[in-house]
Amino acid sequence: MIDRILSKVPAYEYFLSVDELNESSRRLADEHPDLVRLETVGASTDGEPIGMLRIGHGKEQLLFFACPHPNEPIGAMTLEALSHQLVDDAELRGERYTWNLIKCIDPDSTRLNEGWFKGPFTITHYAREFYRPTSFDQAEWTFPIVYKEYGFFRPIPETQTLMTVITGLRPAFVYSLHNAGMGGGYYYLHPHRPEIDDALRALMTDRGIPLSLGEPEMPWGVELSPAIYQSTTLTEHYDFLEKFGQGDPCAKMQGGEGSFGFARGISDPAHLVCELPYFYDARIDDTSTTDTSRKDAILQGIERTSEMTGFTSGIYARVGERLTVTSRFRTASEHLTKLIVDGLEVKRAWAENSPELDIPATAAQLFDNLVVGRFYNLLIVGMLRRALALENEQAPTPEIGEALAEVEERFAGWATELEEEIDYRVIPIKTLVEIQLGAALHIISTLS
Amino acid sequence: MTLVLPSVPDYETFLTVDEAVRNALDLASSAPDLARCVEIGRSTDGEPVRMLRIGDGNEQLLFIGCPHPNEPIGMLTIDLLAHRLVEDDDLRGTRFTWNLIPCADPDAARLNEGWFAGPFSLSDYARGFYRPPFGEQAILTFPFVRRGYAFLRPMPETRALITAMTALRPRFIASLHNAALGGGYYYLSPNVPELGDPLRRLLAERGIPLSLGEPELPWGIEHSLAVFDCTTMDAHVDFLVDQGTPDPTSRIDAGDTTYGFARRVCDPVFLICEVPYFTDPRIADTRSTDAPRRTSVLEGIDRASEILGFLGDMLKRMNGRWTTNSRFRRAVEAIVPQAIDGERARRRWTERSDEFDEPATVAQAFSNRLETPYYHVLNVGTLRRALRYECDAAGRSNDVARAALAEVDERFDAWLGDFEAAIDYRVMPIEDLVEVQLASALRTIDTL
Numbered sequence: 031m032i033d034r035i036l037s038k039v040p041a042y043e044y045f046l047s048v049d050e051l052n053e054s055s056r057r058l059a060d061e062h063p064d065l066v067r068l069e070t071v072g073a074s075t076d077g078e079p080i081g082m083l084r085i086g087h088g089k090e091q092l093l094f095f096a097c098p099h100p101n102e103p104i105g106a107m108t109l110e111a112l113s114h115q116l117v118d119d120a121e122l123r124g125e126r127y128t129w130n131l132i133k134c135i136d137p138d139s140t141r142l143n144e145g146w147f148k149g150p151f152t153i154t155h156y157a158r159e160f161y162r163p164t165s166f167d168q169a170e171w172t173f174p175i176v177y178k179e180y181g182f183f184r185p186i187p188e189t190q191t192l193m194t195v196i197t198g199l200r201p202a203f204v205y206s207l208h209n210a211g212m213g214g215g216y217y218y219l220h221p222h223r224p225e226i227d228d229a230l231r232a233l234m235t236d237r238g239i240p241l242s243l244g245e246p247e248m249p250w251g252v253e254l255s256p257a258i259y260q261s262t263t264l265t266e267h268y269d270f271l272e273k274f275g276q277g278d279p280c281a282k283m284q285g286g287e288g289s290f291g292f293a294r295g296i297s298d299p300a301h302l303v304c305e306l307p308y309f310y311d312a313r314i315d316d317t318s319t320t321d322t323s324r325k326d327a328i329l330q331g332i333e334r335t336s337e338m339t340g341f342t343s344g345i346y347a348r349v350g351e352r353l354t355v356t357s358r359f360r361t362a363s364e365h366l367t368k369l370i371v372d373g374l375e376v377k378r379a380w381a382e383n384s385p386e387l388d389i390p391a392t393a394a395q396l397f398d399n400l401v402v403g404r405f406y407n408l409l410i411v412g413m414l415r416r417a418l419a420l421e422n423e424q425a426p427t428p429e430i431g432e433a434l435a436e437v438e439e440r441f442a443g444w445a446t447e448l449e450e451e452i453d454y455r456v457i458p459i460k461t462l463v464e465i466q467l468g469a470a471l472h473i474i475s476t477l478s
Numbered sequence: 479m480t481l482v483l484p485s486v487p488d489y490e491t492f493l494t495v496d497e498a499v500r501n502a503l504d505l506a507s508s509a510p511d512l513a514r515c516v517e518i519g520r521s522t523d524g525e526p527v528r529m530l531r532i533g534d535g536n537e538q539l540l541f542i543g544c545p546h547p548n549e550p551i552g553m554l555t556i557d558l559l560a561h562r563l564v565e566d567d568d569l570r571g572t573r574f575t576w577n578l579i580p581c582a583d584p585d586a587a588r589l590n591e592g593w594f595a596g597p598f599s600l601s602d603y604a605r606g607f608y609r610p611p612f613g614e615q616a617i618l619t620f621p622f623v624r625r626g627y628a629f630l631r632p633m634p635e636t637r638a639l640i641t642a643m644t645a646l647r648p649r650f651i652a653s654l655h656n657a658a659l660g661g662g663y664y665y666l667s668p669n670v671p672e673l674g675d676p677l678r679r680l681l682a683e684r685g686i687p688l689s690l691g692e693p694e695l696p697w698g699i700e701h702s703l704a705v706f707d708c709t710t711m712d713a714h715v716d717f718l719v720d721q722g723t724p725d726p727t728s729r730i731d732a733g734d735t736t737y738g739f740a741r742r743v744c745d746p747v748f749l750i751c752e753v754p755y756f757t758d759p760r761i762a763d764t765r766s767t768d769a770p771r772r773t774s775v776l777e778g779i780d781r782a783s784e785i786l787g788f789l790g791d792m793l794k795r796m797n798g799r800w801t802t803n804s805r806f807r808r809a810v811e812a813i814v815p816q817a818i819d820g821e822r823a824r825r826r827w828t829e830r831s832d833e834f835d836e837p838a839t840v841a842q843a844f845s846n847r848l849e850t851p852y853y854h855v856l857n858v859g860t861l862r863r864a865l866r867y868e869c870d871a872a873g874r875s876n877d878v879a880r881a882a883l884a885e886v887d888e889r890f891d892a893w894l895g896d897f898e899a900a901i902d903y904r905v906m907p908i909e910d911l912v913e914v915q916l917a918s919a920l921r922t923i924d925t926l
Contacts, residue, residue, distance in 0.1 A: 071630045084628070091623070174518075174645035176538065183518045183529070183641055190519075190637045197640060198621025198630045198733075200742065295647065296743060 032471045035122055039111050039467065042459040045103040045147035046110060048140050051133045054110060055083050062117050072191025076138045080191050083109075085116045088127040092474065093201040093299075095132040095192060098170040098208060098289070100139030101162045103147060104306060105207020107459055108466040109133045127474075130199060135169045136188045142358065151456040153309065153405060154445040156211070157412040163358060164365040170206060171285040173292035177265050178272075180279065182286035192289060200297035202477055205470050206289045209462070210305045212405050212454070213398075214242030214314055216257040217469065218303035220290060223476045227255045233468045237461045239306065240315035247305075261301045263291030300477060304469045306462050309454040311401075316393035324395055325387035331399030332378050335370065338407040341440060342367045342414050349433045353417070354425045363413035370410075401451055408448060411441050481569060481920040484562040489908035492550040492594035493557060495587050498543070498580040501557050502530045509564045519638025522614075523585045527638040530556075532563045535574040538646040539923060540746075542579050542639065542653045545617045545736065547586030548609050550594055551753065552654025554908065555915040556580050574923075577646055583616040583635045589805065598905045600756060600852065601894040603658065604859045610805065611812030612732040617653065619732060620739035624715040627726040629733040639736065647744035649926055652919040653736050656911065657754040659903065660849045661689035661761040664918065665750035666701065667708035667737060670925050674702040677751075680917050684910040686753060687762030691845030692775070694752075708748050710738030731812075747926060751918045753911045756903040761849070763840035771842055772834035778846030779825050785854040786821060788889060789814045789861060792882055799878040802871045806864035813857055852897050858890045 046054065059068035067084045074080060094112070096105030109131045116123045123129070134140050145159030165171050169188035175181070185193060196204070215234040234241060234257075241257035250270040252260040264287045271279035290301045322330075346364055353360060381387060391399070418434040493501070506515035512533065517526045541559065543552035556578045563570045570576070581587050586608060593606030612618050616635035623629075632640060643651075657663070662681040666673065681688060681704075688704040697717060699707035711734040718726045737748045767774070793814060800807060828834055838846070865883040868876060 069628070069630055082630070087626070174641040176645045176647075179534075181516065181531070181645065183516045183645055185641055190641070193640055193644065194621045194630055194632055194637070197644065197739065197743065198628070199623055292644065295644065 036464045036468050039460050039463050044149055047144050048134050048137045071195050074138045075187050078137045083131040085129040086123045090127050091199040091201040092127050092203045093130045094205045095135045096207040097134045097136050097140045098206050100136050101143050102209040104209045104462045106133045108463045111463050153448055157408045160409045160412050164362050166285040171288055173287035175287035180283050196293050196296050201299045203300045204293045205302045208303050210307045212307050212309045214240040215306045216242040218259045218261045220261040220301045222254045226472045229472050233465045261290040302473050304466045311452050311454045313393050313397035318393050319390040320396050322391050324389050324391040327391040327396050327399040328381040331403045334404050339367050339371050353421050355421045357417050357420050359413045359417035363410050408444050415441050483917045486909045486913045493553045494591050495581050495584045498553040502580050512564050518642045521585045522634050525584045530560055530578040532576040533570045535572055537574050538648040539574050540577045540648040540651045542582050544581040544587045545653045547583045548590050548607050549656045551656045551911045554912045600897050604856050607856045607859050611809050617736045620734040622734040624712050625719050627715045648746050650747045652749045655750050657752040659756045660754050661687040662753045663689040663704040665706045665708040667748045669701040674705050676921055677918055680914045687759050689761050691761050691841040708737035749922050751915045753914050758903050760844040761841050765840050766837040767843050769838055771836050771838040774838035774843050774846045775828045778850050779821050781851040782821050782854045786818050802868045804864055804867045806860050810861045855893050862886050
């Protein structure tokens with residue numbers, strides 16, 4: 031059945047906007063009132079209603095939510111595709127489940143990414159129109175929790191919406207639809223069902239998406255098998271800081287629990303995250319060795335990142351006080367820069383004092399440190415650019431105009447370098463949707 | 479260890495919301511090593527909902543003050559408990575963290591402050607009374623799905639409670655409700671049989687009669703005299719579906735209860751201590767009267783129907799004539815049709831069921847003839863406030879509202895005069911009410 035479902039995923043040419051997603055959901059509910067209900071389950075920070083499609087009448091609840099990070103719209107397309115197939119395909123829908131789909135859990139922030147949703151899909155265009163809030167403004171990471179000495183009680187409205195549906199539905203399966211930007215694909219999941227590991231990896235490799243086989247995204251991540259990690263919780267982060275960090279872990283903690291940690295305490299559902307890139311370069315999974323040592327590769331990467339943070343902090347030091355518009359772009363880029371600066375010192379010390387890094391870097395590691403890192407740096411400069419552009423539009427001054435011009439120039443320079451250095455292929459949306467959808471169906475098939 | 483009841487000072491008045499919150503904040507700033515005050519959410523009107531956290535034990539206890547806005551005894555109970563916990567190391571202990579929410583619904587509680595300072599009488603209470611309809615109550619909009627019924631629209635105040643409960647996963651919750659007229663009783667789940675006698679004794683020692691008339695909820699399970707099982711909305715949905723109601727949604731417009739929600743999250747011991755402001759010994763008198771219980775119940779339904787009929791007529795007359803949309807108006811417009819429906823169902827049930835052939839007790843007669851009708855008259859007070867608000871806003875331009883207000887004033891005064899004459903009630907000293915709430919909670923915590 032899974033192959034049949036995946037073969038019917040349409041060849042989407044672009045990502046749907048929030049309005050288009052809402053309109054599509056409304057139409058589906060209007061056309062199939064016996065199968066589909068569209069319910070408002072909360073409101074965003076800016077007061078926009080958050081809708082959830084409820085399809086089927088089964089007793090067990092499956093919950094899918096997309097755009098927990100607003101720059102990750104693949105999941106919205108996955109749910110778009112799934113919603114139509116559920117209506118058309120009685121075997122997929124089944125009798126056992128009710129399918130609960132939130133196509134966009136963070137409409138405010140997703141709207142701020144719509145500038146790149148219609149293409150052209152280039153690194154430059156993506157970075158120019160990119161927006162992502164900092165951790166304590168993310169729907170995914172502000173669930174309330176009390177753990178050891180740490181207490182967090184400030185879920186943002188989008189998280190409150192997820193709390194409502196998770197506690198109300200007590201789902202058997204929760205799918206948090208994230209995706210990456212550049213790099214390989216990988217999964218977070220719980221519980222581990224080794225019998226489907228190969229099928230999950232094949233969803234990616236059969237479609238030419240390399241597996242991410244390097245370091246885990248978070249150092250406390252537990253690898254269950256290649257490219258498959260245990261879903262993470264804040265409690266693991268706390269324990270990691272308690273064990274390896276210095277001083278009170280609470281001082282370094284920010285935000286709250288994630289959707290997995292929260293849902294585990296409510297209905298202990300199966301949980302899945304499927305991280306996929308938009309852009310692919312053959313070097314991402316090239317494990318041949320190079321002439322550069324791994325240590326040098328890491329240190330050079332740190333240099334490039336320092337250059338970016340130095341530039342960004344410099345601009346904020348110069349004009350930060352003059353900014354009158356409190357934009358989400360400013361909050362995100364300024365805070366993110368600070369976080370990176372704090373992290374770089376620790377990383378540099380680690381790289382300089384770790385003899386095990388005195389080995390030749392693989393092409394993938396070299397690419398990761400020298401190129402992929404700069405791609406993510408460019409996203410921050412992109413948000414800085416948007417913060418200044420907004421200020422320049424609403425309260426122009428010569429200083430702001432000058433700073434904006436400087437940022438534009440730097441952004442264009444770095445973007446051009448990356449466009450030249452990265453030989454990337456844009457992965458078709460259809461392919462990404464097939465993988466996200468296929469992964470969900472594999473996990474659901476294991477539910478007892 | 480047995481928790482010792484602290485001495486309770488004499489209280490002349492209830493705390494206002496501002497006083498309760500200021501006391502909590504002051505306590506946290508004066509004892510920062512023992513107490514902290516966290517914001518757990520925002521009310522409908524945007525006011526912070528706060529929670530005081532005292533001690534640092536691993537097990538969490540939660541006290542919810544003012545769960546209904548016309549029930550301010552709990553604000554004093556929490557105020558007293560908070561101060562004693564900070565002063566008294568033995569009471570605080572090391573096992574628990576005490577989490578105290580002084581006021582769960584500040585917006586609505588403020589609308590009751592008119593009677594908080596006394597004088598305390600059935601009439602003054604009825605004039606200053608406000609209580610939201612079911613679908614707007616902090617303690618009755620918890621999300622849940624059950625047999626085709628889904629409620630996923632918690633009020634902001636409910637979301638604050640969800641945040642606290644899901645973060646803390648408390649071992650024990652005291653939802654500090656209270657009654658108004660008659661006697662005292664408890665809800666306790668799961669039942670702790672050995673608590674029955676001590677809980678009843680707390681009431682008896684202070685001259686508070688046990689409430690032995692008609693139960694508040696006809697389907698309630700009585701563990702022992704005046705100690706009931708806490709209610710859930712699951713039971714209500716089951717009742718409706720089993721009765722053959724095709725779509726329970728048409729009959730319920732509310733979510734689950736605090737207990738129903740808490741049971742699914744962490745299954746705590748849950749206590750509600752219903753102590754009345756006004757007592758009448760007849761509520762504990764189980765001697766038989768001459769009249770059958772059916773006659774007594776029907777007589778009460780006739781009185782209720784007279785009051786509700788008047789309210790229905792007034793609302794019909796005001797239909798299309800309102801220029802304001804106050805909370806008072808919303809409440810009375812939602813409550814009156816539900817109450818009329820409810821009385822109709824009760825009449826059918828009473829006429830058909832065999833259990834009403836027995837003679838009524840004095841307590842049941844009191845419930846039917848006086849207690850329940852008095853609660854219906856409180857709605858007349860709410861309509862009066864809605865009309866006053868309308869007349870203040872519309873000035874002389876709304877003749878219909880002014881005429882309606884004059885008529886409502888007259889009937890309201892007449893009814894209140896009847897109740898004042900027919901009920902020889904005692905106004906309970908506030909300290910006795912606080913003492914029972916606090917002692918019953920400490921007794922229960924002792925059994926954990």
